């Protein structure tokens with residue numbers, strides 16, 4: 001498998017509204033998407049754009065807020081009440097080839113491959129098998145380069 005672009009860094013937050021204000025007012029972000037719910041992932045999500053050098057899309061910050069007490073983020077926010085860096089997400093050209101690659105290495109894959117916030121297939125790898133980082137793998141959107 002060949003490592004692709006760092007698509008986003010997932011940042012857990014107890015309040016997307018507060019985090020959006022922080023990225024605008026403190027970090028000078030000028031492009032932030034509208035928040036939307038992803039019930040199947042148990043999160044509300046929005047993206048902070050960071051500009052690339054040559055007009056290409058930069059890596060995004062993915063702000064994620066739990067949708068309810070059963071959200072997968074609940075345990076993380078109980079341990080980190082202010083929120084913070086939650087996962088890293090790398091693109092790959094072929095999600096099934098990537099899944100087979102990690103399975104072959106004995107890495108624990110957390111659940112089935114599903115459709116993520118960018119509309120392409122994703123899966124997660126257990127942080128204890130990934131040098132302490134919860135790692136999301138996503139298939140590169142069609143037409144992206």
Ligand SMILES: CC[C@@H](C(=O)O)C(=O)SCCNC(=O)CCNC(=O)[C@H](O)C(C)(C)COP(=O)(O)OP(=O)(O)OC[C@H]1O[C@@H](n2cnc3c(N)ncnc32)[C@H](O)[C@@H]1OP(=O)(O)O
Nearest residue numbers: 010041045072075076086110116117118124127132133134
């Ligand atoms: C917006 C949609 C989508 C996208 O398209 O981008 C998303 O990104 S959704 C993001 C949210 N979804 C997920 O995180 C799904 C995968 N996550 C999980 O399955 C679980 O969160 C988890 C990683 C298995 C942790 O579950 P939890 O119930 O919190 O278990 P523990 O508390 O027992 O943790 C086990 C172990 O792992 C350490 N840990 C937990 N979370 C993280 C983390 N974010 N980063 C690094 N390490 C983490 C935790 O400290 C425990 O360690 P040990 O005690 O040493 O075992």
Ligand SMILES: [Co+2]
Nearest residue numbers: 010062089136
């Ligand atoms: Co993500």
